[in-house]
Amino acid sequence: MTDVVLVELTVNGERHDLAIPPRRTLADVLRHDLSLTGTHLGCEHGICGACTVLVDDQPARACLLFAASVENTRIRTVESLGGPEGGLSDLQRCFSEHHALQCGFCTPGFLMLAEGYLAEEPDPTREEIREVVASNLCRCTGYQTIVDAVEDCASRRRAALQAALDTAGSSA
Amino acid sequence: MGEPGFRRDGTWVGADVPRREDPRLLAGRGRFVDDVELPRMLHAAFVRSTEAHALVTAVDLSEVREVPGVVAAFDAADLALGDITALLDRPPEEFTPTSMPVLARDKVRYVGEPLAVVVATDPYAAEDGVEAALVDYEPLDPVVGEAAALAAAGPPVHDEAPGNVLVDVSLFATEGIDDTFATAHTVVTVEATTGRQNALPLETRGVVADWDDRDEQLLVRTCTQVPHQVRTVLARCAGLDEKQVRVTVPDMGGGFGQKCVVSREEIAAAAAARRLRRPVKWIEDRREALTASFLAREQHYTARAAFTADGEILALDADIVCDMGAYSCYPFTAGIEPLMASAEMPGVYRVPAYRVRGRAVATNKAPTAPYRGVSRPQYVMVMERLMERAARELGLDPLDVRRRNLITEFPYRGVNGVTYDPGSYRESLDLCEQVLREEGWLSHTEPGRVVGVGYSCFSERTGYGSGAFAQRKMQVVPGFDLSQITMDLDGTVSVTTGTLSHGQSHETTFAQIVADRLGIGYDKVKIVQGDTDRITYGWGSFASRSVTVGGSAASAAAVKLADQLRALAAHLAGVDVDACSLDGHGGVRAGDRTFAFPELAEVAYLRSHLLPKDLGPGLTATASFDVGGDGTFSNATHGCVVALDPGTGGVEILRYVCVEDCGVAIHPRVVEGQARGGIAQGIAGALFEQVTYDELGQPLAPSFMEYKVPTAAEIPDVRIEHLETPCAFTADGAKGAGEGGTIGAPAAVLNAVNDALRHTGVELDATPIPRAAIFAALEVPR
Numbered sequence: 045m046t047d048v049v050l051v052e053l054t055v056n057g058e059r060h061d062l063a064i065p066p067r068r069t070l071a072d073v074l075r076h077d078l079s080l081t082g083t084h085l086g087c088e089h090g091i092c093g094a095c096t097v098l099v100d101d102q103p104a105r106a107c108l109l110f111a112a113s114v115e116n117t118r119i120r121t122v123e124s125l126g127g128p129e130g131g132l133s134d135l136q137r138c139f140s141e142h143h144a145l146q147c148g149f150c151t152p153g154f155l156m157l158a159e160g161y162l163a164e165e166p167d168p169t170r171e172e173i174r175e176v177v178a179s180n181l182c183r184c185t186g187y188q189t190i191v192d193a194v195e196d197c198a199s200r201r202r203a204a205l206q207a208a209l210d211t212a213g214s215s216a
Numbered sequence: 217m218g219e220p221g222f223r224r225d226g227t228w229v230g231a232d233v234p235r236r237e238d239p240r241l242l243a244g245r246g247r248f249v250d251d252v253e254l255p256r257m258l259h260a261a262f263v264r265s266t267e268a269h270a271l272v273t274a275v276d277l278s279e280v281r282e283v284p285g286v287v288a289a290f291d292a293a294d295l296a297l298g299d300i301t302a303l304l305d306r307p308p309e310e311f312t313p314t315s316m317p318v319l320a321r322d323k324v325r326y327v328g329e330p331l332a333v334v335v336a337t338d339p340y341a342a343e344d345g346v347e348a349a350l351v352d353y354e355p356l357d358p359v360v361g362e363a364a365a366l367a368a369a370g371p372p373v374h375d376e377a378p379g380n381v382l383v384d385v386s387l388f389a390t391e392g393i394d395d396t397f398a399t400a401h402t403v404v405t406v407e408a409t410t411g412r413q414n415a416l417p418l419e420t421r422g423v424v425a426d427w428d429d430r431d432e433q434l435l436v437r438t439c440t441q442v443p444h445q446v447r448t449v450l451a452r453c454a455g456l457d458e459k460q461v462r463v464t465v466p467d468m469g470g471g472f473g474q475k476c477v478v479s480r481e482e483i484a485a486a487a488a489a490r491r492l493r494r495p496v497k498w499i500e501d502r503r504e505a506l507t508a509s510f511l512a513r514e515q516h517y518t519a520r521a522a523f524t525a526d527g528e529i530l531a532l533d534a535d536i537v538c539d540m541g542a543y544s545c546y547p548f549t550a551g552i553e554p555l556m557a558s559a560e561m562p563g564v565y566r567v568p569a570y571r572v573r574g575r576a577v578a579t580n581k582a583p584t585a586p587y588r589g590v591s592r593p594q595y596v597m598v599m600e601r602l603m604e605r606a607a608r609e610l611g612l613d614p615l616d617v618r619r620r621n622l623i624t625e626f627p628y629r630g631v632n633g634v635t636y637d638p639g640s641y642r643e644s645l646d647l648c649e650q651v652l653r654e655e656g657w658l659s660h661t662e663p664g665r666v667v668g669v670g671y672s673c674f675s676e677r678t679g680y681g682s683g684a685f686a687q688r689k690m691q692v693v694p695g696f697d698l699s700q701i702t703m704d705l706d707g708t709v710s711v712t713t714g715t716l717s718h719g720q721s722h723e724t725t726f727a728q729i730v731a732d733r734l735g736i737g738y739d740k741v742k743i744v745q746g747d748t749d750r751i752t753y754g755w756g757s758f759a760s761r762s763v764t765v766g767g768s769a770a771s772a773a774a775v776k777l778a779d780q781l782r783a784l785a786a787h788l789a790g791v792d793v794d795a796c797s798l799d800g801h802g803g804v805r806a807g808d809r810t811f812a813f814p815e816l817a818e819v820a821y822l823r824s825h826l827l828p829k830d831l832g833p834g835l836t837a838t839a840s841f842d843v844g845g846d847g848t849f850s851n852a853t854h855g856c857v858v859a860l861d862p863g864t865g866g867v868e869i870l871r872y873v874c875v876e877d878c879g880v881a882i883h884p885r886v887v888e889g890q891a892r893g894g895i896a897q898g899i900a901g902a903l904f905e906q907v908t909y910d911e912l913g914q915p916l917a918p919s920f921m922e923y924k925v926p927t928a929a930e931i932p933d934v935r936i937e938h939l940e941t942p943c944a945f946t947a948d949g950a951k952g953a954g955e956g957g958t959i960g961a962p963a964a965v966l967n968a969v970n971d972a973l974r975h976t977g978v979e980l981d982a983t984p985i986p987r988a989a990i991f992a993a994l995e996v997p998r
Contacts, residue, residue: 065340067340068340075250075251076253079253080244081244081247081248081250081251082243082244082245082246083244084248084250084419084469085250085499086418086419086420086469086502087502087919087920088501088502089502089919089920089921091919091920091921092418092502092920092925094418121244122243122244123243123244125242125243125244126242126243130239130243132239132242132243136242136243139238139242140234140235140238140239140242141234143235143885143886143888143889145238145241145242146470146719146720146721146889146890146893147417147418147419147467147468147469147470147718147719148237148238148241148242148246148467148469148719149246149248149417149418149419149467149469149470150418150469151241151242152244155242174928174929175928175929177927177928178927178928178929178930179927180927181418181920181925181927182418183416183417183418183470183472183893183896183897183925184418184470184719184889184893185889185892185893185896186889186892186893186894186895186896186931186934186957187896187927187928187931188892188931188933188934189889189892190928191928191933
């Protein structure tokens with residue numbers, strides 16, 4: 045298996061040209077070729093979700109994708125969430141405030157799952173959040189605080205949006 | 217992170233401060249072992265046995281070495297490492313010593329046992345290499361399960377143990393106990409089995425080993441709860457001096473006990489790195505983790521208890537058999553489960569007479585190690601079933617039977633010779649019942665479903681000291697821990713500990729403890745953990761010992777440093793040391809002067825000519841701590857409400873309440889996190905997870921498709937109530953908090969299911985609770 049293919053990937057807004065074997069997974073390319081080690085591997089068969097990244101804004105298992113198959117997509121990893129100075133996003137801060145992580149190994153996968161989900165569904169019920177969060181495995185938290193964190197983040201984003209609308213309305 | 221401002225009563229201990237681990241872990245900047253990349257690094261994969269029990273007649277690696285990318289391949293003879301051997305100081309009739317070779321030679325004893333290590337330029341090539349290995353076997357009849365092991369009809373797992381019994385102890389036998397059973401009003405029996413489970417940290421095992429020419433040292437970065445024990449075993453197996461091995465532990469994605477024993481793969485990978493003088497990485501894949509890693513929990517209990525007519529327990533008689541799999545783990549041995557169960561089974565109840573036999577049998581399954589709770593989930597389940605069954609037979613309320621028997625006066629010395637420190641056994645039960653009543657669950661109904669409520673009461677010994685471990689007669693006796701604290705020029709401190717966090721927030725909680733001793737911000741304290749070159753010896757993190765033992769050692773070291781700071785300030789101010797005290801804001805008041813820590817540190821390091829004669833330069837102190845007596849006991853009551861689906865036999869948990877008492881909670885939300893995560897693992901054992909094998913010893917659950925790990929859809933929200941009975945002999949009154957959730961949940965869930973099945977007359981005593989049995993029970997016309 046010495047064949048090499050040329051692959052062009054756009055990750056976190058940055059373009060990368062890679063010469064890789066066709067069987068190399070997106071997870072391995074992110075972690076080991078691009079040094080984006082925030083994406084973790086917990087099972088390599090698509091169940092645990094620790095490797096969840098966004099591909100064209102949709103949560104996807106990086107362990108099940110060959111890197112060569114996701115050319116011409118926009119890939120986002122956990123490294124894209126924070127600010128340029130290392131500050132944390134609102135979602136990340138909610139995870140911390142709700143103690144939604146312990147060992148932290150599954151956390152990037154849950155963050156990317158929630159990021160993709162909230163972009164699509166800004167007003168979910170707690171039960172809907174629980175159902176989506178059930179895509180990934182966590183072995184430390186018992187999940188409750190992860191659901192709390194996602195719920196709180198959704199509610200804060202809605203409040204912020206409402207406040208912005210109110211401001212826009214009053215200044216109009 | 218904003219300014220931490222959550223101090224309660226002016227102290228850090230007890231405050232819900234932001235976790236110091238969070239920013240890096242949330243940003244994807246944690247550094248786990250697979251994140252380590254080194255120049256010239258190679259990747260290892262293991263050739264593993266496809267047979268459960270066989271003589272190995274040939275291991276041919278010649279084609280492996282031809283595979284593109286493969287750099288080397290070694291079998292047992294090539295590496296010539298010494299065996300891993302864990303021993304008990306017990307007589308031959310109680311303990312049969314066996315060894316675990318680093319790589320199997322001559323014989324394999326379970327599917328997945330490593331036979332050879334392949335090293336290649338990338339992990340894909342290493343796996344290609346494994347595919348090219350040729351192994352010839354002469355199969356033997358496999359010993360699959362406890363009954364087959366005890367029947368000893370075929371070839372034994374180990375020739376040294378012809379009957380397959382590695383440990384056989386009868387620790388207690390109260391005189392006259394047979395008479396008590398003969399004359400008791402009621403005798404109830406529980407025959408219980410618990411399934412084999414995988415502790416299943418989400419980060420699998422892994423290691424990156426590298427020979428450092430400059431230090432003449434093998435630097436082993438590994439995913440372990442016990443770095444010093446890995447150093448000791450590696451040095452012994454490879455014939456190195458201890459100082460030639462440095463073990464460090466980066467961020468760790470969980471352990472739960474599976475990583476508190478030494479793995480043969482980490483030894484083999486390190487040995488390959490030393491041989492090749494190149495870095496070697498091995499990362500276990502999930503299939504290996506599910507089939508070839510350390511497992512736990514498969515036990516069989518036959519327990520009888522004698523009761524008076526009004527529900528007072530008079531005697532307990534238990535026979536416990538633990539299926540330990542193929543090998544004894546280091547350092548705990550195959551005795552880990554039967555010794556724990558035998559010593560602790562009476563638990564929270566006043567049991568006047570006790571007899572127990574505990575056995576560990578060898579089978580052709582992957583070996584076992586400690587797993588969160590070690591035997592306590594099982595014996596607590598059996599004790600709680602005995603209480604429930606007695607209540608049923610005597611026509612009493614099961615909670616009244618418990619209340620009649622719970623220990624309420626402390627310190628209490630049990631029939632097992634253990635002295636329990638004060639706890640809230642009765643209060644936690646009362647509160648748990650009250651919460652469920654107030655929430656309306658005691659009269660809850662669900663249309664079309666069958667509802668039941670179950671409880672479990674338990675305590676857990678947490679701060680095991682050397683004395684408590686020595687009673688097990690392990691040849692390697694854990695217990696103490698060391699800590700060293702150093703203040704730098706700017707008044708910040710670094711604290712070493714021999715314990716280490718794999719999710720329990722030590723960087724935060726240890727900093728809280730030390731900050732209180734010195735009167736500084738917890739963000740001024742750096743915790744140094746998981747590095748054998750930084751601390752003489754440590755026992756790592758297991759048995760909920762970190763805060764009780766490691767935290768107390770760090771506290772003691774900080775107190776010594778505070779004494780040095782006061783002595784220095786006294787000298788500089790020309791006052792008596794008794795006139796000096798910490799000001800709580802990073803300084804020392806000395807008479808009418810105040811010295812900020814950086815002022816004192818400047819003298820200690822940069823102006824040492826000003827030091828008093830009896831104080832050397834620098835600001836460093838070392839202390840150790842060991843728990844005296846029989847250790848500390850946390851306790852809890854769990855309450856669970858379930859609904860059974862008559863159409864499917866499915867179990868839904870409607871409500872879960874945990875009333876826990878771990879003494880003083882250093883960080884209440886960390887404690888709650890431990891409880892919730894533990895409960896999820898306990899529910900997993902009660903309802904879902906089981907490692908199964910076919911009759912030939914082939915694993916039937918090699919992936920997450922077959923091994924059902926519960927998700928957010930199956931684990932309910934848990935209400936947690938704290939009680940606080942401070943421990944008298946740890947630094948801050950803390951007891952351990954890591955394991956209780958896992959210990960209490962199986963019994964609570966099982967009792968709730970049985971409560972729901974009450975009208976059917978069916979009682980279940982097995983976990984995972986068989987859904988088919990629930991379905992069958994509910995299907996019976998009534």
